[in-house]
Amino acid sequence: MLHSMARVNQLLDHEDYICYIEKIDNLEKERRFCKHGFAHGLSVARISYAYLLEKGDVSLSKEAIYAAALLHDIGRWVEYQTGEDHAEASARLALPLLEACNFCPEDIGIILGGIREHRRHHDDNLTLLGEVLANADDWSRDCRYCSAQTLCHKFKPAMKQVVY
Numbered sequence: 001m002l003h004s005m006a007r008v009n010q011l012l013d014h015e016d017y018i019c020y021i022e023k024i025d026n027l028e029k030e031r032r033f034c035k036h037g038f039a040h041g042l043s044v045a046r047i048s049y050a051y052l053l054e055k056g057d058v059s060l061s062k063e064a065i066y067a068a069a070l071l072h073d074i075g076r077w078v079e080y081q082t083g084e085d086h087a088e089a090s091a092r093l094a095l096p097l098l099e100a101c102n103f104c105p106e107d108i109g110i111i112l113g114g115i116r117e118h119r120r121h122h123d124d125n126l127t128l129l130g131e132v133l134a135n136a137d138d139w140s141r142d143c144r145y146c147s148a149q150t151l152c153h154k155f156k157p158a159m160k161q162v163v164y
Contacts, residue, residue, distance in 0.1 A: 004063070005062065005063055005066065007063050007067070007101045007102055007103060008063050008066045008067055008070070008101075010100075010101040010102075011067060011070065011071070011097055011098075011101045012070070014097055014100060014101065016093070016096070016097060017070075017071075017074065017097055020074040020075075020077060020093060021037050021038050021074070023077035024036050024037050024073070024074070024076045024077050025037045027076070027077055027080045027081075028076075034141050036073040036076045038070075040073065040140060041069055041070040041071070041072065041073060042069075042070065043136075043140040044069040044070075044072060044133065044136045044137055044140050045065065045066040045068075045069035045070055045136075047135075047136035047139050047140055048065050048068075048069050048132045048133060048136040049062060049065050049066065051132060051135065051136060052065065052132060057128070059128065060110065060128065060129060061107070063103075063107075064103070064107045064110060064111055064129075065129070065132070067098065067101075067103065067107075067111055068110075068111045068114045068115055068129055068133060069133060069136065071090060071093075071094040071097065071098075071111070071115055072087075072090055072114070072115045072118045072133055072137070073086060073090060074089075074090045074093050074094060075087070075088070075089025075090035075091075075092065075093050076089075076090075078093070085119075087115060087116050087117070087118055087119050088116060090115050091112045091115045091116045094111065094112060094115055095108065095112060098111060098112075110127070110129055111129070113127050113129065113130060114127060114129030114130045114132070114133050115133070116130070117129075117130025117131075117133070117134065118130060118133035118134050118137055119134065119137075120134065
């Protein structure tokens with residue numbers, strides 16, 4: 001069964017989404033560690049979707065999963081400029097984008113919840129989407145081959161890396 005991704009395509013073409021990604025790219029230009037632009041969001045989306053398919057869980061739509069993953073870090077530029085937690089900033093910035101792209105209120109609630117939770121790896125009360133985004137966010141990092149791994153607080157030599 002083919003899933004329409006029209007709303008995700010609308011999201012990617014939205015001027016605010018483009019603006020946020022450009023701000024992140026500019027602020028991370030000299031960053032030695034993982035970056036948080038479009039490529040990272042797309043990797044998280046693909047890993048999240050593949051992971052849920054493998055689990056046999058189709059309770060979330062492909063569009064909702066991709067939207068959440070593509071939006072989960074859009075508040076990074078806010079964190080860099082103000083110190084506000086980027087998960088909260090991302091959820092705040094995502095709301096008008098999701099509304100503009102005609103996501104239903106139920107999906108918006110699920111997506112925003114996942115975005116807010118994507119950094120809470122060890123919380124036992126995560127929603128399914130929050131748990132999936134947190135794992136996919138970690139799994140999307142190419143730590144094994146990163147030249148900055150000795151300086152990075154995220155790198156763990158025995159880190160379980162899953163390739164999707």
